[in-house]
Amino acid sequence: MKTILTAAVTAAAGFSLVGEAAATEWNVSVWGKRRAFTEHVEKLAELVSDKTNGEFTLNISYGGLSKNKENLDGISIGAFEMAQFCAGYHRDKNPSITVLELPFLGVNTLEEEVAVSHAVYGHEAAQKDLARWNAKLLMTSPMPQYNIVGTGEPRDAVAEFKDMRVRATGGIGKAFSAVGAVPTSVTATEAYNAMESGVVDTVAFAQHAHLAFGTINRAEWWTANLNPGTVNCPVVVNTDAYEALSDAERTALDSSVDEAISHYLANYGALLEKWDAVLEEKGVTKVMLPEAELAAFRATAADPIREQWIKDMEAQGIPGQELYDLVVKTLEDTRAGN
Template identity: 40%
Template sequence: MKNIALRSVAVLSVLAFAGFESSAVAQTVDGPKVNWRLGAWGKSRAVTRGFETVKKYVEEKTGGKFSITIGFESFGGPKELLDLVKIHSLQMSMFCASYHPDKTPANTALDLPFLPLASAATELKVHEAFYQHPYIKKELAEWNAFAFMPTILPQYEFVGRGEPPTTIEGFKGLRVRALGGMGDAMRKLGSIPTSVPATEVYTALERGTVDAVSFPATYAHASYRTYEIGEWYTANLAPGTVGCPTLMALDAYEKLPPQYKKLLAEAKPLGYKALMTAYKEADEINVPLFKKAGLKFITYSDKELARFRKIAAEPVWEEWVKTNKAKGAPAQELLDLILDTAKAAKPANG
């Protein structure tokens, strides 16, 4: 998991260099009583450290006057939360476009396989630029939402049962949990992709509904306990990741007093730092845990990975552009924004 550790160091360096980190202000910020509800799925884990840090920061600085109640599964399931933001039932929420691509199709651009997101710092810059694009802001605004902060998810890897796919041909015929563009990439290999919600993955793998499941490595596989019933683990397939930002409700945000908006802006870099730290700490625990559980680690050769990318990278990108252009989205412009931002970020990241 050396690459993930390097990603963590890189993004922390960028944030520190940019002056994002700030020490806690001892003084309490005064203001009206405001309570927000934040919809989430699963349980508290590495990916939730970002908004949990934001919650802690604003509550401490306001003496509890601005509070955020996190509902893990208690406010709704993964595919319901965006609707709850739209009807003003939630003020913040986890969100993955790949769970309901028809609702926000242009947002699925970040789910495309093999995007050149070489480091967490690059990924952060790409995602922040993407969510500022007018069309993406417009698409989310139709749901009374905007992307407050990306979650900078690590690359996905598979845990599966049965014959280990030691070559990419080994995925042919396998039923795999692979979201968005990663699902399209796996279909190119002859797999049968499905978008099983994270909370249903353990049961699906246990009952044989799916043969393999992909999650951000390694924290999500540990959180959803796939290693307990899995038999093998892809250590370096890295087919991509997905865009799953924390959303805020537009109307709720606009009603906040200026001092509360300022606190939220101050909390974002602290949330990013907490995310990267949590991912790194999870890897240090989970890699030995997976090995102890008996998972067979599969490492693909550079030649195998190059074959996979040739089959499933640009062809899937081209299909995505064609499909979403037909829906009225500036699809090529959005893809170019991702690629150009990633390319420009590389020199700064070393």
């Protein structure tokens, strides 16, 4: 944490410090460019500054502090105070929260994604998991179900996924692998080049990322209803920096999370409303897979991958079944509340 000191000086022989006021400045590591995926971080910075009269500021860096796959490492050593990362980038470093990346969880809305994410983040196992990296889970970056853009003939049957080279991470990558596709986990910033050079045929992203990283500009078709899952991308803070905040600063930060998320949801909702117009403008064909094909995909990928994940977690001493059950119960409770 960087503290800026302002002082009055006297004109006597030498300089004398007669008064000072401290301002807290945090560095925040994200990547790419400002987009729907980062709007809650931007809003959080605005709210925190407003609530502290500018005495606590978040300086957001888009790639200037760290590579996206190294943000958790940077948090662990205190290279910066806040960062965004995606669980699928390094599953071994954050195994507990990869429950949220399991395929076909049945999450239907961004609000449901927020609910299940924050429920898992609040679980002791997840907090203990991230504490190994001196990281405190602050908020999620909710994304809708991923779908793929591709080149060539549209793929509207599971059999056509065989040997398809797809940019997909985490549970989504495992789901595609289960039906014979060949997933690669190139980062979001590398996806366009991978598509352009032919390293991949297709790219799995949420809508904002297809726009932000330009993959929609290479696309000839887009699956509108595949919905294999999503990626979970938390915003975390360095624990030491968080504990070093004053009570007022900590309150300003914590109390701003819900409003920042609400702003994100509203902004993302506006993007989704114009998505069909984007597809039409760019001449991208919308592909709707028949329900029988979707059912075949789920049968092949969902249950086996979930059961293996639970088994793997339990072997590491992580309560995999409990975490999965928490997601299911949270979904039920959220829907009942609505």
